[in-house]
Amino acid sequence: MSLTPFLGKVLMVDLVKGLSVTFHNQSEKERITEQYPLERPVVFARYRGQPRLNVNPETGESLCIVCNLCALACPEQLIVVKGERNPATKRKEVVSWTYDLSRCMFCGLCAEACSTDALELTQDYEMALYSREGMVLDQAALERGPEPVRYAK
Amino acid sequence: MLESVLNYLKSGVTPGEAGSQLWATIYIVVIVLGVSIAVIAMNWLERKILAHMQIRLGPMRVGPHGLLQPFADALKLLIKEDIIPANADKLVFWSAPVVVTMTAFTTFLVVPFGRTHAVTDMNIGVLFMLGISSLGVLGIIMAGWSSNSNYPLMGSLRSSAQMVSYEVAMGLAIVCAVLMTSLQTGTGTLSMIGIVEAQNAQGTWFIFKFFPLGFLAFVVFAIAMVAETNRAPFDLPEAESELVAGFHTEYSGFRWSLFFLAEYSAMLAVSSIAVTLWLGGWLRPFANTLSGPAWDLAFSLIPGLSFLVMAAGCFLGTIRMPKIVQMRAQVIGLGVFGALLGFVGLVLLLPGVRERVQDIFWFVAKVACFMYLYIWYRGTFPRYRFDQLMKVGWKVLLPIGLGVLILTALVGMRQELHDMLAAVVGGTR
Amino acid sequence: MKPATPAAHKPPAAPPKPEGPKPEPWESELVTALKQQYGSGILEASRYLGQPYLIVDSSILLEILRRMRHEEGFDYCVDITAVHYPKREQQFDIVYVLYSFPKNERIRVKARIKDGEHVPSAYPIWPTANWLEREVFDMFGIVFDGHPGLKRILLPEDWHGHPLRKDYDILQQDKEWVHINLGIESGQ
Amino acid sequence: MSQPIDTGYLDLDSKDKTFLDSTEMVLNMGPQHPSTHGVLRVILKLDGEKVLGTECVIGYLHRGVEKIGENRTYTMFNPYVDRMDYVAAVSNGLGYCETVEKLLNVEAPPRAQYIRVIMTELCRIASHQVWLGTHALDIGAITPLFYAFRDREEILRIFEKYCGARLTTHAFRIGGCIYEAYDGFEEDVKKYCTFFLPKLDEYEELLTTNRIWVTRTKGVGILKPEDCIALGVTGPVLRASGVKWDLRKAQPYECYKNLDFEIPTGINGDTYDRYLVRIAEMRQSVRILQQAVERIPTGPIMAKVPKVIKPPVGEVYHSIEAPKGELGYFIVSDGSTQPYRVRVRPPSFVNLQALDTMVRGMLVADVVAVIGTLDIVLGEVDR
Secondary structure, three states: OOHHHHHHHHOOHHHHHHHHHHHHOOOHHHOOOOOOOOOOOOOOOOOOOOEEEOEOOOOOOEOOOOOOHHHHHOOOOOEEEEEEEEOOOOEEEEEEEEEEHHHOOOOOHHHHHOOOOOEEEOOOOOOOOOOOHHHEEOHHHHHHOOOOOOOOO | OHHHHHHHHHHOOOHHHHOOHHHHHHHHHHHHHHHHHHHHHHHHHHHHHHHHHOOOOOOOOOOHHHOOHHHHHHHHHHOOOOOOOOOOOHHHHHHHHHHHHHHHHHHHHHOOOOOOOOOOOOOOHHHHHHHHHHHHHHHHHHHHHHOOOHHHHHHHHHHHHHHHHHHHHHHHHHHHHHHHHHOOOOOOOOOHHHHHHHHHHHOOOHHHOOOOHHHHHHHHHHHHHHHHOOOOOOOHHHOHHHHOOHHHOOOOHHHHHHHHHHHHHHHHHHHHHHHHHHOOOOOOOOOOOOOOHHHHHHHHHHHHHHHHHHHHHHHHHHHHOOOOHHHHHHHHHHHHHHHHHHHHHHHHHOHHHHHHHHHHHHHHHHHHHHHHHHHHHHHHOOOOOHHHHHHHHHHHHHHHHHHHHHHHHHHHOHHHHHHHHHHHHHHHO | OOOOOHHHHOOOOOOOOOOOOOOEEOOOHHHHHHHHHHHHHEEEEEEEOOEEEEEEOHHHHHHHHHHHHHOOOOOEEEEEEEEEOOOOOOOEEEEEEEEEOOOOEEEEEEEEEOOOOOEEOOOOOOOOHHHHHHHHHHHHOOOEEOOOOOOOOOOOOOOOOOOOOOOOOOOHHHHHHHHHHOOOOOOO | OOOOOOOOOOOHHHOOOOHHHOOEEEEEEOOOOOOOOOOOEEEEEEEOOEEEEEEEEOOOOOOOHHHHHHOOOHHHHHHHHOOOOHHHHHHHHHHHHHHHHHHHOOOOOHHHHHHHHHHHHHHHHHHHHHHHHHHHHHHOOOHHHHHHHHHHHHHHHHHHHHHOOOOOOOOEEOOEEOOOOOOOHHHHHHHHHHHHHHHHHHHHHHHOOOHHHHHHHOOOOOOOHHHHHHOOOOOHHHHHOOOOOOHHHHOOOOOHHHOOOOOOOOOOOOHHHHHHHHHHHHHHHHHHHHHHHHHOOOOOOEOOOOOOOOOOOEEEEEEEEEOOEEEEEEEEEOOOOOEEEEEEEOHHHHHHOOHHHHHOOOEHHHHHHHHHHHOOOHHHHHO
């Protein structure tokens, strides 16, 4: 055994090296914890979160044309769209639109399939609920977007 | 009444020496309370320091910077359901944590926090501490055996083997220190107070004595004591990744918290031995180089000042906390805590108090360094395997301990040896 | 030569889409040698999309595998699996994916077996076959003779049926459980 | 000819045959155990602390992925494969997409290939980071876990920016990628490379020379190369035994043939070598990333694939080098929109089989170390 490794072993250089790493990481600027309700994570534009049905901002009409493509694309078959043709405008209009959030895995295939800009997975991530009841979203809830419970005074 | 109190305070002896039952009781109560508070503080500090090493924040929600977290946990543990497994040996299961806690606390009987701040000055103090602290293993075996479950059994068997092995190395290292007390002054002692006095008389802490012999003995002890208290990297009896929780797997609630209490007080106890034997106990640092009344005064101010610095840290913390409504209670709490620390610091600056208290401060400060080391090790090192642990104990520490012991004896007796050799050589001539 | 796919029993009413690549005969020394030795035991040797495969008679399966392992250098058994064709007489295709480290080649050896027919275990040739065969047993109910411990691996011991068979209804077990434990007809 | 290796069956009823034979203990490790990485149950037969034999009980996380695949269209099945090896979801998706592309006889355009390679290599680093953290945690070092997860966070951020999800990414589609690289993608990856290398040194400072780490891992769970091959073990475990085999080199897919990297191998095939190999692999991945980022071509990211995917009748086996080993897909098409049969050849499942060979005669603590070093993900073992 040559001298340097031997000395290193006797003086426990390997252990000291490790100790110095943990010691240096104690500094305040290394800390990465986010204190969640106070600090909120940055969510990027492509994030696939809570689904939303978009409405035409000027008229408030739903952009959905009841083409049923999203329901066909969904691997979990959790979207049910029912519509009927309005004889006046000759356009299909939504009768019921449900989205079962409890089974959704946020793969984004529905939004990709949407032929208009109606269905979109938004950047809202606070979707937790206390029971499964509220997890089947109807058209109104989807257009409204999530309303997370806030525990502020 | 007041007179007797003052008389005792002036006497400068421990309650044991004074033969005062009353004062002994008071001391015991104070020590039990103090150790419990220290364990609570350790709990918080360990979480915080470990978290910071792991680039986390640690507890932040219960109280400012999680200061009340240990209390919240203690409350939770107290009101938890008390579970005794159906197939456990109930009596043994019940008594195991009691044994462990009792032994852990009993060791503090002879720990000298200062010249007069020990319950008694036992003339076999070191032996007493070693003996009692090794009784703790009994409780661990009881816990493991009575749980009637595989993981606790393996944990307790590991623990017993480990503690017994490392006690040997530990004992050798202690003998080195005891040997050093008998040098120069000529009278060896096993009394904890006597050992510190010997260091005072010899003008050096034993860690620096016969460099590097004292240091080596200290290192042997420092490693053995980590193993003795089942802490990382020797925490095999409770290795959570292998044995779930080791010997206390089946324990919950208050019984579990007793194990916790015992573990931390055992850490404090062995650190106290280390401090007493090698780091000059309650003696202030640089007692021989920086001597004189001015230095004495300066060092006696340090306890109070350090509390004031901590208080200032707290106030700084209140300023840096986020200024929002939800955090107001926390800010106020931190401010109050800072004020409390500041008040303690000011009290410690009073002339009457500071002389009596600085011994305790230095002792506690040294023990605190060891506690930090414990946490630091835990944050850094992987865990040894059982056979490797035994190898370190028997094949590394034991020979080093023996060697240091023999060398210490030889170096200490060099004058006598020289004389003897001269006599022999002279005789033959 | 029959195509190695279920198209054989599919109604030929498929739309006239552009035809995909066809399996082409696989010519190599290995195939020639095998054909010489086993004759009609080698039912088919083809390539599909550049991936060679052999279809052999189940009676000589073990022999072929052993030869592949020890003489042809296919030392690594990548995967063993099965495919169920309920409409065929020989309901199961059992597929061995083999790889040769020295040759950097991958081939598939397939055998067709009837429902209930036993297959010799490849465990003595490749120890890795142990769990892979257990999985095939678990999912298809194909019994391997000479396997050291053929029991279910992914599903619990008390599971009924073999779920990757085409006739296995995914709700079957669920319905039964619901019926027994909750006393209702269906949990869906 | 190699000896058949006993891969572990315990005769649990046969203990206590005679009075003096009663020293064996059966220890049930898992499914709820801190270091079985999920819900693996290992039944250990022990003599004191020495392991006489093991038996793995798996399937607690079985979700029937293969059955689901038969009931979904090709496009719909894509998100499900992410949920097998959930710490390396991108690799799963890549393997599946490539296999279907092979069945369709199309190839992703070059730009898509580069994006895919960058994503998969990032994913390999992320997967190895999870492995490093949990493996170190099993051996008792708790801190590397947090450092590894901190650095993995940066990768997940890139994933989220690129495809909108952090873990189960669903990043690729059959025929290429659906997401164009976002603005600053290249810069992010480059920044990550420069950020990560010092961090990797930091992990190494904590572990590589640490005497406790070395004694805990050297000579533990040795796998000889011939055993590796007989047991079908692949990935870093195989390479640590000295077999220089990596599908990225042996049968290059995507654009790996244009990229310059090395295959790190070990010598002894023990836990320490596997650790070194994985660390070296992370360095190689950084190297690949640096090259790939420089060379990303412009162009389309999606090949011409019909909207409804209907591969011609046929079957195909294709495999890629996932972080854990050879991840293969065997897909049988009957010409319809749904696969007739999807078989996944999971690396973790096959690698886990080597556990018994590796731990026999070792101690209980080594079982934990070996489970960690095999780098299994129970989601993939059980599917």
